[in-house]
Amino acid sequence: MTPPPLSLEGVAHRFGRRWVLRGVDLQVAPGEVVVLAGSNGAGKTTLLRIVATLLRPMRGEGWVAGHSLVEGSHEVRRKIGLLGHSAALYEDLTAVENLAFTLRMRDEPADRARILSLLETVGLAGHADARVRRFSAGMRRRVGVARVLAARPDLLLMDEPYASLDREGVAVVNDLVRGTVSRGGGVLFVTHDLRSGAELTDRVLTLDGGRLQEGML
Secondary structure: OOOOOEEEEEEEEEEOOEEEEEEEEEEEOOOOEEEEEOOOOOOHHHHHHHHOOOOOOOEEEEEEOOEEOOOOHHHHHHHEEEEOOOOOOOOOOEHHHHHHHHHHHOOOOOOHHHHHHHHHHOOOHHHOOOEHHHOOHHHHHHHHHHHHHHHOOOEEEEEOOOOOOOHHHHHHHHHHHHHHHHOOOEEEEEOOOOOOOHHHOOEEEEEEOOEEEEOOO
């Protein structure tokens, strides 16, 4: 039986004496889109960072496509696509060079034709050879979308993906979500803009007091 894109059992984390997460249980099924809501400081980004193996859970366990977040972190990173607050791009590289670097890090072909196709998909073909430091926030986010498209992840993680995007940019992100679920992948994302992704959302969960609650509070 194929393991789910994401499964968490009793995941907990604290900063200092404050427990931000107090035993989170969550499963994202193949083809499912789950939105994570909650107030500022509720721990939404912390949870995403744990799933992305950027933080280690202090308690509990988690698996991405059957790989442990702790023991199998290298495999997990190859299974996820992360679109975070920051696109984390190299400012002095062009859009093409940034994507080429990402592909080489994944031991995948970085031919220019493939990269230009990715940039065309996100509406940046005309800026392929421009240095990223000249890009607006929305353009940077589109490069981030192109990077995730190249990864074809089993689990797509997004933190406020609609920030700084115009209507066309929102459509680009939603197409990324559709492509992920059409392959049987799962999506978990944090947003305050529930309207932009409403048509794609299967479940809305709220983090409150370090635990997940069904629906909006």
